[in-house]
Amino acid sequence: AEAIRIAACPDHRDWEGRMLKDIAAAEGISLEDAVRGATTGPRGKETICIQFTIAEDDIVTNLRHPLVMVGSDGIPNLNGSPHPRLFGTFPRILARYVREQRVLSLEDAVHRMTQMSCDRFGIANRGLIAEGYIADLVLFDPATVEDLATYDDPKLEPAGISKVIVSGRVAFDAGTHTGTGAGRMLRFRQAG
Structure with missing residues (x-):
């Protein structure tokens, strides 16, 4: 979860363009809770993430x-x-x-x-x-x-x-x- 950037998140537009770890730190929540917050809201299925996984x-x-x-x-x-x-x-x-x-x-x-x-x-x-x-x-x-x-x-x-x-x-x-x-x-x- 530390290498994930939120591209689109209709339930939390202020999270868009930010790294998930930075969102969690700013909100004072765990990475797991940040993932839940991005994906389980009313429009959570529309959340798009960018994963940094290829060298x-x-x-x-x-x-x-x-x-x-x-x-x-x-x-x-x-x-x-x-x-x-x-x-x-x-x-x-x-x-x-x-x-x-x-x-x-x-x-x-x-x-x-x-x-x-x-x-x-x-x-x-x-x-x-x-x-x-x-x-x-x-x-x-x-x-x-x-x-x-x-x-x-x-x-x-x-x-x-x-x-x-x-x-x-x-x-x-x-x-x-x-x-x-x-x-x-x-x-x-x-x-x-």
Whole structure:
């Protein structure tokens, strides 16, 4: 419980973005009581936590394996203080593990984010730039793309991305969200 941060807690909004151990200390309660307080109230089932359990070395080791894809399990919920990966997963891979540490080549990283994932999950007509495929594109500068989101400010948008096209429609252009709403959930083995 000492390595848990509260991302969203509808019953205790003032706990959001804080470490569970700090909440317990400030409230003068045990860690167990803090967990109960976050999870057993009327909206306790909506509590979202961030657990700090993976070492950086393990991430690098995993990325070096040829079958590892790049993705995120970030919950697309902007309430509270979400995990920074919601805004930063892909830019972090491109900045840290491609440009800075050279764990992956740019081409390999993009492949793992796109075609490899679509092939693995059976999502047809996506993941490649090819005739007959749905256009999902991110235009970025490899020299400047970077995740800026932090645990203290998790909703910061990344740097170095100039345009995002979703299902053939511009969703983000020169720092402005267009509000097209072209995105949708894609299910396993479903045509794009």
